[in-house]
Amino acid sequence: MYGSIRIExxxxxKPLPNLDxxxxxxKLFTNHMFMMDYEEGQGWHDPRIIPYGPISHxxxxxxxxxxxxxxxxMKAFRTENDEVVLFRPDQNAKRLNRSSERLSIPxxxxxxxxxxxxxxxxxxxAWVPKKKxxxxxxxxxxxxxxxxxxxxxSMKYSFIIxxxxxxxxxxxxxxxxxxxxxxxxxxxxxGGTGNAxxxxxxxxxxxxxxxxxxxxxxxxxxxDAIEKKYLEEVGSMNVFFKINGEVVTPSLxxxxxxxxxxxxIIHLLKEWGISVSxxxxxxxxxxxxxxxxxxxxxxxxxxxxxxxxxxSLLWNGTPMVVNHGEIGQLVERxxxxxxxxxxxxxxxxxxxxxxx
Amino acid sequence: MYGSIRIExxxxxKPLPNLDxxxxxxKLFTNHMFMMDYEEGQGWHDPRIIPYGPISHxxxxxxxxxxxxxxxxMKAFRTENDEVVLFRPDQNAKRLNRSSERLSIPxxxxxxxxxxxxxxxxxxxAWVPKKKxxxxxxxxxxxxxxxxxxxxxSMKYSFIIxxxxxxxxxxxxxxxxxxxxxxxxxxxxxGGTGNAxxxxxxxxxxxxxxxxxxxxxxxxxxxDAIEKKYLEEVGSMNVFFKINGEVVTPSLxxxxxxxxxxxxIIHLLKEWGISVSxxxxxxxxxxxxxxxxxxxxxxxxxxxxxxxxxxSLLWNGTPMVVNHGEIGQLVERxxxxxxxxxxxxxxxxxxxxxxx
Numbered sequence: 001m002y003g004s005i006r007i008e009x010x011x012x013x014k015p016l017p018n019l020d021x022x023x024x025x026x027k028l029f030t031n032h033m034f035m036m037d038y039e040e041g042q043g044w045h046d047p048r049i050i051p052y053g054p055i056s057h058x059x060x061x062x063x064x065x066x067x068x069x070x071x072x073x074m075k076a077f078r079t080e081n082d083e084v085v086l087f088r089p090d091q092n093a094k095r096l097n098r099s100s101e102r103l104s105i106p107x108x109x110x111x112x113x114x115x116x117x118x119x120x121x122x123x124x125x126a127w128v129p130k131k132k133x134x135x136x137x138x139x140x141x142x143x144x145x146x147x148x149x150x151x152x153x154s155m156k157y158s159f160i161i162x163x164x165x166x167x168x169x170x171x172x173x174x175x176x177x178x179x180x181x182x183x184x185x186x187x188x189x190x191g192g193t194g195n196a197x198x199x200x201x202x203x204x205x206x207x208x209x210x211x212x213x214x215x216x217x218x219x220x221x222x223x224d225a226i227e228k229k230y231l232e233e234v235g236s237m238n239v240f241f242k243i244n245g246e247v248v249t250p251s252l253x254x255x256x257x258x259x260x261x262x263x264x265i266i267h268l269l270k271e272w273g274i275s276v277s278x279x280x281x282x283x284x285x286x287x288x289x290x291x292x293x294x295x296x297x298x299x300x301x302x303x304x305x306x307x308x309x310x311x312s313l314l315w316n317g318t319p320m321v322v323n324h325g326e327i328g329q330l331v332e333r334x335x336x337x338x339x340x341x342x343x344x345x346x347x348x349x350x351x352x353x354x355x356x
Numbered sequence: 357m358y359g360s361i362r363i364e365x366x367x368x369x370k371p372l373p374n375l376d377x378x379x380x381x382x383k384l385f386t387n388h389m390f391m392m393d394y395e396e397g398q399g400w401h402d403p404r405i406i407p408y409g410p411i412s413h414x415x416x417x418x419x420x421x422x423x424x425x426x427x428x429x430m431k432a433f434r435t436e437n438d439e440v441v442l443f444r445p446d447q448n449a450k451r452l453n454r455s456s457e458r459l460s461i462p463x464x465x466x467x468x469x470x471x472x473x474x475x476x477x478x479x480x481x482a483w484v485p486k487k488k489x490x491x492x493x494x495x496x497x498x499x500x501x502x503x504x505x506x507x508x509x510s511m512k513y514s515f516i517i518x519x520x521x522x523x524x525x526x527x528x529x530x531x532x533x534x535x536x537x538x539x540x541x542x543x544x545x546x547g548g549t550g551n552a553x554x555x556x557x558x559x560x561x562x563x564x565x566x567x568x569x570x571x572x573x574x575x576x577x578x579x580d581a582i583e584k585k586y587l588e589e590v591g592s593m594n595v596f597f598k599i600n601g602e603v604v605t606p607s608l609x610x611x612x613x614x615x616x617x618x619x620x621i622i623h624l625l626k627e628w629g630i631s632v633s634x635x636x637x638x639x640x641x642x643x644x645x646x647x648x649x650x651x652x653x654x655x656x657x658x659x660x661x662x663x664x665x666x667x668s669l670l671w672n673g674t675p676m677v678v679n680h681g682e683i684g685q686l687v688e689r690x691x692x693x694x695x696x697x698x699x700x701x702x703x704x705x706x707x708x709x710x711x712x
Contacts, residue, residue: 026416026505033415054412059389059518060382064499067423067555068562104562139505143420149382149495149520151592153562162415164505184547189581191542193560199423200556204549206424206460206509225545226582236507 001109002036002047005119010051019129023167025304026137030124030163034116037145038106040155047116049123052162058147062154068144069199070099073303074260075135076121076163076356078128079344084121084356086138087342089114091260096140098258099196104153105142113140114354120161121356133168133339137304169305174327174335176311177300178319179234180217181283182208186225187232187255194232194255202236209235215314219300223283224255231281237300237308238262241286242330244294251278261301265334267350274330283315290320297328307335357465358392358403361475366407375485379523381660382493386480386519390472393501394462396511403472405479408518414503418510424500425555426455429659430616431491432477432519432712434484435700440477440712442494443698445470447616452496455552460509461498469496470710476517477712489524489695493660525661530683530691532667533574533656534675535590537639538564542581543588543611550588550611558592565591571670575656579639580611587637593656593664594618597642598686600650607634617657621690623706630686639671646676653684663691 010031017028029052036047063069072092077085093110100107117138121128128136140161144154185208188194193201208220212235219235231250233239238259240249247269252258269276289295290313298310311325322328340346341353366387373384385408392403419425428448433441449466456463473494477484484492496517500510541564544550549557564576568591575591587606589595594615596605603625608614625632645651646669654666667681678684696702697709 055415056410056412059411066558068559103559186545186547189542189545202422203424203459203556
């Protein structure tokens with residue numbers, strides 16, 4: 001499919017940085033990137049691994065004007081046995097195609113996408129850090145490159161994969177965060193692009209994120225855009241609550257991103273025999289549970305942080321403190337289990353890892 | 357403000373094409389472009405007019421991932437006296453700042469933006485076509501260029517202006533179009549980015565546009581995302597109806613783009629003593645008016661087409677034919693007046709033109 005991947009080694013490679021030092025998130029990139037192009041009539045073609053470096057486009061390229069761009073986020077881990085593994089990459093390839101479909105971007109063979117990621121990670125395998133909690137963040141993305149100002153789907157695209165060694169999201173393990181419940185700005189709506197990993201969704205979220213920071217909150221909890229009542233997601237994470245022993249998370253309404261970590265967590269909870277339900281959750285449900293003392297835990301889930309305990313929710317100017325602002329037992333167990341599987345400390349019972 | 361504009365002439369200029377021939381829309385670009393950069397701490401700096409050509413960015417540049425990009429669309433005209441004029445460029449500069457504000461992009465001095473456009477048009481003035489209905493389309497846009505994968509407002513931007521000679525939107529003057537009333541997909545919602553000229557809005561609209569084409573319609577008429585009931589806008593145009601002698605257009609609800617042509621048309625109608633009202637209009641209102649024979653005219657308005665008569669609206673599988681599918685008198689008068697002012701055939705009574 002698409003021909004074999006040509007490899008052009010980087011003759012001006014940067015020396016490998018000290019991966020035990022502070023890496024930050026998405027600031028430092030490896031020596032190579034993957035690229036493949038699409039042209040109407042020709043399809044996807046010329047898959048290649050080339051030196052990491054600037055890409056050049058006509059200023060009329062459609063991505064600059066009409067935001068026709070989708071992406072994925074995933075990680076490679078170095079296990080305790082010094083193997084390099086990917087976490088559920090088939091799920092990312094599937095979602096990439098779903099996002100593309102929503103934006104009228106041509107589909108790609110999912111097995112090929114996984115193979116392209118594997119080959120690129122192999123080439124820069126030395127960049128996969130070993131430090132506890134660190135990983136190689138992988139960013140596949142597709143951009144519309146045709147140079148024309150008419151509003152219609154582009155007839156040319158580039159699929160690119162870049163990689164960045166990143167630290168654990170929280171330096172000192174898990175740490176509860178404050179969340180602002182946002183009732184003015186909207187991230188998405190049914191019939192929109194909220195359930196796709198689309199560039200424009202993120203641009204639309206920046207303003208509310210700034211507002212959150214001003215309120216000393218790390219992220220925003222989005223309410224549905226229609227009734228401003230039902231919970232959607234937290235910043236770039238899905239959200240879960242443990243109420244009176246039951247774990248609940250908003251059902252996929254059409255405007256919520258179907259997180260891969262979200263799916264993994266639901267799977268784990270079911271395996272553990274913990275009651276978990278995907279349903280509409282109103283902010284009033286949370287206020288009520290907080291008031292009557294049944295709101296036991298709250299957390300966000302995503303590739304970057306895995307799970308992120310919520311210490312308090314700021315709603316209508318009043319903070320609702322969750323679990324005394326401390327890390328809950330369930331969050332701790334989920335974090336330990338998923339990161340344990342990822343770093344090879346725990347058995348890969350569900351066949352989630354793919355060796356590179 | 358921002359220093360003087362440096363001009364670097366294109367030493368490899370393309371020869372001027374025959375501007376009387378078929379130009380299409382946004383396919384052919386002039387020999388120069390304007391560029392100015394922003395960096396946190398330094399502000400907007402280094403305004404320059406340089407040869408039109410590819411721009412080079414790190415593959416991690418935020419515009420490729422998070423769609424932080426806004427734009428404007430406007431035109432320069434060659435008048436009957438061979439002067440080159442811009443149509444209400446101050447309005448575009450204002451709206452550019454409003455769009456930027458929504459996406460956390462730093463503001464720009466509006467007078468400077470107009471001056472930059474003027475200077476660029478002066479440099480490539482030979483590219484302003486004279487043929488009836490043709491013009492030089494001007495596309496100012498801002499993109500986030502910082503190379504980092506964290507989701508937050510970029511600290512670096514480029515402001516770029518490119519220009520393309522374009523034909524009249526309809527080769528043979530006005531021509532009624534068919535419109536599909538869209539009830540599944542959503543373009544925007546209150547609290548979203550629909551009232552800003554933001555790249556992601558257009559990506560989100562592509563899918564419905566493809567659906568429209570499949571139904572032999574030129575554009576989609578968007579309904580509000582909440583009740584799927586109230587009219588918003590048509591494709592990339594605002595929409596107007598003449599019902600029983602009164603002209604109505606959806607009021608700016610927060611999810612509708614504030615069109616500059618829309619504003620000009622409301623202004624003209626008031627000057628002419630024609631009753632015009634900005635209000636919530638439901639699709640049921642239109643169905644009712646069509647049924648009782650009071651739906652006299654319908655049209656879209658925008659920079660590209662000026663006004664675009666709607667010949668029929670496809671709603672729930674049934675077409676509602678407007679004015680026997682013919683061009684209405686009001687549409688005709690509005691088109692003749694605005695294009696007349698733009699090409700200097702009619703006096704510029706409202707001070708809408710700016711000489712270059």
